[in-house]
Amino acid sequence: MPGLYRPPAPEPRTPIRSLLRVIRQGDGDLLSLVPIDAYVKPYTYLGYSRRSILLVNDPAIARDILTDPLEIFPKNDLMVGALAPLVGDSIFVSSGERWRRQRAMIDPAFSQLRISTAFASMGAAVDDYEAELDRRAESGAAFSLDHAMSELTADVICRTIFSRSLESEVAREVCDSFTEFEQSVASVDLWQLIFGKPWADVKQPDAVLAACTRIRGLIGAMVDPRLADDARQSDDIVAAVIAARDAETGAGFSREELIDQLGVFFLAGHETTASVLTWVFYVLSQRPDVLAALRAEVEAVVGDGPVTIQDVKRLSYVRNVFRETLRLYPPITFIPRVAAEKTRIGRFNVKKGAMIMVSPWTAHRNALLWSEPDRFRPERFDADGGGDDTGVLMSFGLGPRVCIGAAFATIESGLILARLARRYDFSVEAPGRVRPVARLTTRPAEDIVVRVRRRERPA
Ligand code: HEM
Structure with a gap:
């Protein structure tokens, strides 16, 4: 029965069995490390770590930590260290006054x-990706669903930030270098996580540093002509960020700061959306009932014609499918912070340097x-109350640092979902082998191999 379908996830186990599983798998997957308690308690210490790691599950406590009015919980040092060579001290990693200035300047973009x-x-x-899928x-031919979604969302980011398609040579080079960077920083260094001291230097392999230098050079090459011209000639995101001014000083971003911020948009804005779309199309391939309901809505609201932004806003079932996928497969699996001083969270004493996830x-x-939390039930998000859920969707974060691209990603995903589901059937090879892991985003452990067919419509 389709309603009983359970999308794949690691079976929760005791702490020691979880640790043994990760060692056996050898892939440093944090999802497999999460112990059973963490699924029901408001917060749980992950044992066996020198600096101590507190996993926070309770939405109210999570909101307090992410709102952080006393600035006790800045961005986590391990994450900042890993991303700094690529994106400097930009909006995603900065904290305090520096972050506030950047956020105020970037919001209008x-x-x-x-x-x-x-x-x-x-x-x-x-349009271009449909032409590619028609050829496939x-x-x-069989191909990787996750790569396909990454290509499509990378193209969206290139076009919306720089008004360049992925087919342009520079954009293609940037994206290839990003893939290299992400693959290298993606696997968590379990040794560092368990035995490392807080605020220790994060040493990146030479290949990662080289990829960062290459990406920054390429972004710089795309920014320079825009700085030289009148940036207002185009109406893209780079124009908005170049035009941004500090409310107090009237200063804009320097060239290096621009490269930092644009690097963040690539980093935060394409693998996240690719992750959720991968899981959506995977689940749809296993749930013909959900696919049929989604298509019925698209046909009723849009028919066969072009999909407008107003249509996307009207597609409430499509949006619920997107939300339900964000619930079960939040692209940013854990949102990391660090305790900058000794403090308390709920009933726990937290020492300085503790990692808060x-x-x-x-x-x-x-x-x-959540009622039936392991089931895929988009109707739980219906306006007329699909259930008695009291959970809070935190896939885009919470509080003042909530994702700046949330509305962008919601519209983009609604459009892609409506158009591709209307036109294609994706069939997954070996669906039983699919397993999620926590890398830079929540991804399948191995490529999800699919074939695509143009949809046969009833006469
Ligand atoms: C489904 C897609 C996306 C998901 C699930 C997602 C998730 C998140 C989350 C959880 C955060 C908060 C991180 C934290 O508090 O540490 C965040 C922040 C951010 N996201 Fe997204 N994101 C998505 C798409 C995008 C897109 C499309 C862009 C831009 C093009 C973007 C740009 C950013 C930026 C710049 C921040 C930092 C905001 C700040 O600290 O003020 N994201 N995102």
Whole structure:
């Protein structure tokens, strides 16, 4: 029965059995390390770590930590160290006053108005990708669903930030170098996590540093002509960020700061969306009932014609499928912070340097907060109350640092989901082998191999 379908996830185990599982798998997967308690308790210490790691599951406590009015919980040092060579002290990693200034300057680049303007570029990326999928349907070739979604969302980011398609040589080089960077920093260094001291230097392999230098050079090459020209000539995101001014000093971002911020948009803005789309199309391939309901809505609201931004906003079932996937497969599996001083969280004393992991993965699967948490039930998000859930969706974070690209990603995903589900059937090879892991984002442990067919419609 489709309603009983359980999308794949590691079976929760005791702490020691979880640790043994990760050692046996040898892939440093944090999801497999999460012990059974973490799925039901408001917060749990992961034992066996020198600096101590607190996993926070309770939405109210998570909100307090992420809101952080006393600035006790800045961005986690391990994450900042890993990302600094690529994105400097930019909006994603900075804290305190520096972050506030950057956020105020960048917010307008992601306003509703900007998203409406970006929508045409999103549509053009989907047009090109449909042509590519038509070729794959024709040839019957198998391909990786996750790579396909990464390509499509990278193209959307290139077009909306820089008004360049992924087919342009520079954009392609940036994306290839990002893939290299992400693959190298993606696997968690378990040794460092368990035995490392807080605020220790994070040493990156030479290959990662070389990829960062290459990416920064390429982004610089795309920014320079825009700095030389009048940036207002284009209506893309780079134009908005170049035009941004500090409210007090009137100063704009320096060239290096621009490269930092644009690097963040690539980093935070394409693998995250690719992750959720991968899981959506995987689940749809296993749930014909959900796929049929989604198609029925698209046909009723849009028919066969072009999909406008107003259509996407009207597609409530599509949005619920997106939300339910964000719940079960939050692309940012854990949101890491560090305790800058000794403090208390709930009933726990927390020492300076403790790693605090707000955990969408477990908070979204907590049986005390969600009815049937392991089931895929998009109707739970219906406006007329699909159930008695009290959980909070924290896939985009919470508080003042909530994802700046949340509205952008929601519109982009709604558009891609509506258009590709309307036109194609994806069939997954060996669906039983699919297993999620926590890398830079929540990804399948191995490529999900699919074939695509043009959808046969009833006459
Ligand atoms: C489904 C897609 C996405 C998901 C699930 C997601 C998730 C998140 C989360 C959880 C945070 C908060 C991190 C923290 O508090 O440590 C965040 C922040 C951020 N995201 Fe996203 N994101 C997505 C798409 C995007 C897109 C499309 C962009 C831009 C093009 C973007 C840019 C950013 C930036 C710049 C921040 C830092 C905001 C700040 O600290 O003020 N994200 N995202």
